[in-house]
Every structure is written in C-alpha cells, then in structure tokens.
Amino acid sequence: AQSVTQPDIHITVSEGASLELRCNYSYGATPYLFWYVQSPGQGLQLLLKYFSGDTLVQGIKGFEAEFKRSQSSFNLRKPSVHWSDAAEYFCAVGLGGGSYIPTFGRGTSLIVHP
Amino acid sequence: DAGVIQSPRHEVTEMGQEVTLRCKPISGHNSLFWYRQTMMRGLELLIYFNNNVPIDDSGMPEDRFSAKMPNASFSTLKIQPSEPRDSAVYFCASSLKETIYFGEGSWLTVV
Numbered sequence A: 001a002q003s004v005t006q007p008d009i010h011i012t013v014s015e016g017a018s019l020e021l022r023c024n025y026s027y028g029a030t031p032y033l034f035w036y037v038q039s040p041g042q043g044l045q046l047l048l049k050y051f052s053g054d055t056l057v058q059g060i061k062g063f064e065a066e067f068k069r070s071q072s073s074f075n076l077r078k079p080s081v082h083w084s085d086a087a088e089y090f091c092a093v094g095l096g097g098g099s100y101i102p103t104f105g106r107g108t109s110l111i112v113h114p
Numbered sequence B: 001d002a003g004v005i006q007s008p009r010h011e012v013t014e015m016g017q018e019v020t021l022r023c024k025p026i027s028g029h030n031s032l033f034w035y036r037q038t039m040m041r042g043l044e045l046l047i048y049f050n051n052n053v054p055i056d057d058s059g060m061p062e063d064r065f066s067a068k069m070p071n072a073s074f075s076t077l078k079i080q081p082s083e084p085r086d087s088a089v090y091f092c093a094s095s096l097k098e099t100i101y102f103g104e105g106s107w108l109t110v111v
Helices: none
Strands: A003-005 A010-012 A020-021 A024-026 A032-037 A044-050 A056-058 A062-070 A073-078 A087-094 A106-113 B005-007 B009-013 B017-022 B029-036 B042-051 B053-056 B065-071 B074-079 B088-095 B100-102 B105-108
Touching: A003 B088, A010 A020, A010 A044, A020 A106, A024 A073, A032 A062, A032 A073, A044 A056, A044 B100, A056 B017, A056 B074, A062 B009, A073 B105, B005 B088, B009 B017, B017 B088, B017 B105, B029 B074, B029 B100, B042 B065, B042 B074
Parallel strands: A010 A106, B009 B105
Antiparallel strands: A003 A024, A020 A073, A032 A044, A032 A087, A056 A062, A062 A073, A087 A106, B005 B017, B017 B074, B029 B042, B029 B088, B042 B053, B065 B074, B088 B100, B088 B105
C-alpha cells in the first residue's frame, strides 16, 4: 500500500519569505500526486496536482510543486509567503489504474509571522 | 459550478441522539467519499461509493455508523446513537476520476 509522509508538523515563516513544504511517498510506480490546503474552518481545496509530464507543476495562489522520482518527493514551494497562506497543507497520493482513493499525509501547519 | 454541498455545517447534539449528515456531490461525479477529521487521527476515509454502490466501508468505525447513497446526487452519513468521541469534522468529497473535491465539512459536537 502507498504511504505519504509530511515530516514537518509545523512550519513557521515570516511574511515575504520563501516556503518549501516537504512530502515523501512510498509507492513502486509513479503515483498521482496532490497538494491541498485547508484554511481554518474550511474544507480542503486543491492547490495543484501531478499525473505525468513536466515535473514542475504550477498551482493556484502562486504555489508550485516539483516531482522528483529519485527522491520519491513532491515538495510544495512558494517564493514569497503572504499572511493569508497560513493554513494546513496536505499532500496526497493516488494509485490510479482504476483505484482513485488517495492516501493523505498528516498535514503541515503553516504559521506566518508578520 | 456548485461544489460539493454539505449540511448541516454545524451540529451540536446530545449523546445518544441520532445524527444525519447530508451531501450533494458535484454533478456528473461518480465517486463519493466520506472522511472524518480529528486532531488525534487526522483525515480518515470512512466509506467510498462508486456509481452509488459502497465499495469500501472498512473505515467505518463501528455499527453505529451507516452511510447510504440512494442516487447519484445525494448521500447521507448517519450516527446512531452518537457519542462524545464522534465529535469531529465530517467531510464529503466527490470525484470523476483521479481528483477529489471536498465540501466545506459538517462540524459535529456531541455533548
């Protein structure tokens, strides 16, 4: 079975600083990869996804993520963080091949200091 | 386009009462998921429907929980009787293929 690891429970950055949230997965083939964001009191919103092709994917709100097969990673980045980016971020992995139930990481809480 | 619609958004109920959570998936989606989110356990998949048929209910905690999907546009998650440990946020999500879309959640408190 696939698994997803988000090694950082909390990340604190200053507004305007760059951000990288880590995500590692365990699966033999190339899975489908997702990042979701959950603002306080809200549901999970899809930020971006990777299925195949260009390993650098662009998402909403200025986020991007890079798939690195050799490292089994799909890290989320943003060059300049805004206070409104403070939220919980979830990485998810799907197998595909007819099985579309994703496995979610435990999430990383982003705190943004002014 | 309307997203996944859940109701109620917030529910406070007394222990022992029946709770029914409702979900309208995105039109045209053929898969529906119920998740539960708590601080202790994170996001847990409770049950997954495909074409209105329950495919995997291994995440349903116990017999007090039941879910139905009578048609493609409606699903319910019922807890009877409810207990304080059921307090959580319950999310409904739907998908057509690989990407699932979440509702805003139903925030349940059992006192």
